[in-house]
Amino acid sequence: MPRTHAKLPRLFVTGDLGAGATLTFGKDQANYLGNVLRKRDGDELVLFNGCDGAWLARLDGVTRKSASVTLIEQIAAQPPRTDLWYGFAPLKSARLDYMVQKATEMGVSALQPVMTEHTQVSRFNLERARANVIEATEQCEVLQVPEVLPETSLAQLLDNWDAAHGDRRLVLADEAAPSASPVEDLAQLRGQRIGLLIGPEGGFSPRERTDLLAKPFAIPISLGPRILRADTAAVAALAVIQSIIGDWR
């Protein structure tokens, strides 16, 4: 699987990227480049900012306190923006980090933490999740950096759905989905704007499930005959969505 520049370190930056531009990094990024990656003047790296594609850049001033790079050329165009909203009940720390990284790899455009009755954490660490998103984009060559939204409650989410999301349909995994085939259920949503909601370990409460299924925008799908943990269900549902109606076609 040959990929140009695949071995160069990739760094997310804020600010515009264009030919000949020079960027200056502060202490943290200089430390990362110089001491962690052991990069020196003249070494190459790849920069992206979520809008301007991927750029080859060359380090030309690494000190302990700052580093500067000069942009050489664009090596990948910014891909067309995808629109796949992803809501999830936060899990405990390691599994949550994983869940956020995996959703980024799978190409979601927004991550929305949703507090539910069985959610096992009381507070969502937004900064940590944003750092996990950036790490996943850097490691997995993802150029569209998904937004991480502040936490909301399931009740608020459902009450505000129409105002915030218009005609977006909300896919949810449900063991009692009318059809056993997620492929058939999803194929009927082709061309529509999609969201996916993954509940906590232990699932939605009976009341939450009733509320969810009563919404006209809710689309329950089956994820097979076995129980899946929440983080597995997330990757599995995203894979089926991307392959049937998303950008894996």
Next chain:
Amino acid sequence: MPRTHAKLPRLFVTGDLGAGATLTFGKDQANYLGNVLRKRDGDELVLFNGCDGAWLARLDGVTRKSASVTLIEQIAAQPPRTDLWYGFAPLKSARLDYMVQKATEMGVSALQPVMTEHTQVSRFNLERARANVIEATEQCEVLQVPEVLPETSLAQLLDNWDAAHGDRRLVLADEAAPSASPVEDLAQLRGQRIGLLIGPEGGFSPRERTDLLAKPFAIPISLGPRILRADTAAVAALAVIQSIIGDWR
């Protein structure tokens, strides 16, 4: 998502299960039941052995050194045996545990560690993987306990494929797959015996990839426009396989 007996602890056991039978556990399991789960005489649990479905059982003799249970009734029949072979290059420890657990949840029937040029571990811990499989079956109510096979090399695997696997087709994720649609590629395999091979972080070496793609039984599929980490690719590929030609239908 109401599930009968979903809150009872589940325990994998060896040996036959049948109405009225009594089982005696040794020190480790007695300790787990008595001290970790804090179960007492009269408490119920669910037992399974990978062949006889799930059985409701009642504890009737918990001491520090042993515990005995009496089987009450079968609460779930053994599901039809699935046949989905899963080969994977072992990852480093936490990600490997995760990969083994997830494959079990996703319903593979056998796990085959495959050493490749870029594989980052030199030895596969078979006992640890088996323990992870058991843990996943207990947590996720999986009744078919997949087999974990001793490690092999990619070269051996390919040389022995026909003798060991007959007409089984081997699906592999490949960025340069002829079609961008895994759905179409997999739909053509309906009714055939399937294996999935997931390479290491960094992928197969160019030589390995050439060898793989030259095999008539190899079926390269695309997993979308983004790079996926190996553990993500595993869950994603299994989800698409199960939904298109597996038991999610």
